[in-house]
Amino acid sequence: xxxxxxxxxxxxxxxxxxxxxxxxxxxxxxxxxxxxxxxxxxxxxxxxxxxxxxxxxxxxxxxxxxxxxxxxxxxxxxxxxxxxxxxxxxxxxxxxxxxxxxxxxxxxxxxxxxxxxxxxxxxxxxxxxxxxxxxxxxxxxxxxxxxxxxxxxxxxxxxxxxxxxxxxxxxxxxxxxxxxxxxxxxxxxxxxxxxxxxxxxxxxxxxxxxxxxxxxxxxxxxxxxxxxxxxxxxxxxxxxxxxxxxxxxxxxxxxxxx
Amino acid sequence: xxxxxxxxxxxxxxxxxxxxxxxxxxxxxxxxxxxxxxxxxxxxxxxxxxxxxxxxxxxxxxxxxxxxxxxxxxxxxxxxxxxxxxxxxxxxxxxxxxxxxxxxxxxxxxxxxxxxxxxxxxxxxxxxxxxxxxxxxxxxxxxxxxxxxxxxxxxxxxxxxxxxxxxxxxxxxxxxxxxxxxxxxxxxxxxxxxxxxxxxxxxxxxxxxxxxxxxxxxxxxxxxxxxxxxxxxxxxxxxxxxxxxxxxxxxxxxxxxx
Numbered sequence: 001x002x003x004x005x006x007x008x009x010x011x012x013x014x015x016x017x018x019x020x021x022x023x024x025x026x027x028x029x030x031x032x033x034x035x036x037x038x039x040x041x042x043x044x045x046x047x048x049x050x051x052x053x054x055x056x057x058x059x060x061x062x063x064x065x066x067x068x069x070x071x072x073x074x075x076x077x078x079x080x081x082x083x084x085x086x087x088x089x090x091x092x093x094x095x096x097x098x099x100x101x102x103x104x105x106x107x108x109x110x111x112x113x114x115x116x117x118x119x120x121x122x123x124x125x126x127x128x129x130x131x132x133x134x135x136x137x138x139x140x141x142x143x144x145x146x147x148x149x150x151x152x153x154x155x156x157x158x159x160x161x162x163x164x165x166x167x168x169x170x171x172x173x174x175x176x177x178x179x180x181x182x183x184x185x186x187x188x189x190x191x192x193x194x195x196x197x198x199x200x201x202x203x204x205x206x207x208x209x210x211x212x213x214x215x216x217x218x219x220x221x222x223x224x225x226x227x228x229x230x231x232x233x234x235x236x237x238x239x240x241x242x243x244x245x246x247x248x249x250x251x252x253x254x255x256x257x258x
Numbered sequence: 259x260x261x262x263x264x265x266x267x268x269x270x271x272x273x274x275x276x277x278x279x280x281x282x283x284x285x286x287x288x289x290x291x292x293x294x295x296x297x298x299x300x301x302x303x304x305x306x307x308x309x310x311x312x313x314x315x316x317x318x319x320x321x322x323x324x325x326x327x328x329x330x331x332x333x334x335x336x337x338x339x340x341x342x343x344x345x346x347x348x349x350x351x352x353x354x355x356x357x358x359x360x361x362x363x364x365x366x367x368x369x370x371x372x373x374x375x376x377x378x379x380x381x382x383x384x385x386x387x388x389x390x391x392x393x394x395x396x397x398x399x400x401x402x403x404x405x406x407x408x409x410x411x412x413x414x415x416x417x418x419x420x421x422x423x424x425x426x427x428x429x430x431x432x433x434x435x436x437x438x439x440x441x442x443x444x445x446x447x448x449x450x451x452x453x454x455x456x457x458x459x460x461x462x463x464x465x466x467x468x469x470x471x472x473x474x475x476x477x478x479x480x481x482x483x484x485x486x487x488x489x490x491x492x493x494x495x496x497x498x499x500x501x502x503x504x505x506x507x508x509x510x511x512x513x514x515x516x
Contacts, residue, residue, distance in 0.1 A: 053322055
């Protein structure tokens with residue numbers, strides 16, 4: 001952006017991340033597409049891109065940077081993926097180490113950055129449609145296998161929301177408009193049918209009992225590729241930390257009509 | 259399929275292609291997703307998959323087979339991509355040679371087959387909605403550059419239809435439901451705004467004059483990756499011959515809700 005021009009909310013959020021003053025990104029820069037980040041070595045790039053193609057609902061790829069290039073030139077020109085997220089997770093041999101707020105010193109010439117659409121993107125559209133997004137929401141493992149590619153494999157991870165029947169129908173229609181941010185739900189109703197693990201969510205406390213007037217609705221989740229990358233036990237993988245997404249310049253409403 | 263089970267229309271069409279009795283596929287096995295085919299050597303697979311990711315409207319990838327495997331196990335298990343299309347185009351160093359109806363003798367262990375969604379898929383949905391698909395339709399080059407990836411680059415190729423204003427609006431809504439088969443139009447109105455070449459369509463005669471009561475509507479076209487692969491002047495590329503697509507087992511209406 002030119003120096004005399006006010007930054008957009010997305011640009012400002014990235015600058016705040018660079019300055020170390022941005023936290024979790026839910027509710028930040030509403031209206032802009034948020035992304036999950038996966039950084040891998042180039043030798044794994046084809047296998048991972050193939051894994052994403054074979055599991056598009058969970059892994060809708062929005063940009064693949066050239067090897068060694070930390071700038072997502074298509075969806076956020078000028079940004080730097082080494083500094084413009086507020087928190088990073090670093091996996092070595094499949095084990096998550098200490099989180100970082102900057103990965104400049106880890107970046108190498110053979111690193112390839114993948115940006116993958118996040119379901120946070122349609123939260124605002126759900127809110128506008130009267131579907132609450134700030135409660136009754138969990139990230140759960142399932143027993144549904146993803147389609148493997150090379151070293152990448154694993155089970156689908158889902159986002160579950162508890163909604164009224166009317167909200168479930170509205171949420172299905174609204175999210176279907178965002179096919180590159182996980183799109184419509186993958187399941188509705190009985191969690192056991194997809195083997196959703198209610199006792200050990202990926203984050204937070206056990207789910208507990210479903211109120212009798214609500215119905216569980218499940219979306220493919222952007223944590224799926226992280227789980228696949230973990231199960232591949234590769235030497236180094238860097239991702240966004242959960243709930244600390246990368247904010248792109250894509251407009252959610254513009255992008256929702258592919 | 260088991261021997262005592264009647265083949266689906268898609269399976270029958272593939273068997274007919276194998277037997278050499280299938281011609282062009284427009285109107286064949288209606289309701290099943292049709293695909294464009296691109297076969298390349300493995301060394302080019304990552305660059306081409308990246309090219310498709312960067313140009314998703316023109317190149318929506320539905321399956322990438324493993325190297326050396328001619329069976330699309332996910333979208334048409336049991337099929338053989340060396341025999342189950344009715345006609346193939348073979349490019350050597352970017353020059354198209356004689357068409358084939360079988361490529362078994364050209365297939366090598368390092369060949370990777372890509373299946374890419376075709377706009378033919380939503381013809382039936384357009385017909386059902388009262389939008390004619392059998393006339394006023396051309397494939398045109400434009401001056402809109404695609405996003406390059408490695409050796410692959412070139413301009414967008416579009417399908418143009420002449421429609422009444424009401425049909426144009428209906429066709430936009432109907433095709434938007436098929437984001438993995440090119441989705442909604444990329445342009446409506448003045449062909450000059452995208453540099454569409456009306457004098458030399460990719461196939462057939464010059465377009466001629468637009469009737470005053472019709473409006474041109476333009477979709478990203480599955481010929482785009484062929485044009486890109488041609489401009490990359492790679493040693494060997496095999497594709498479907500125009501209008502002779504691969505018919506998958508995917509149901510168009512099921513698949514349209516991603």
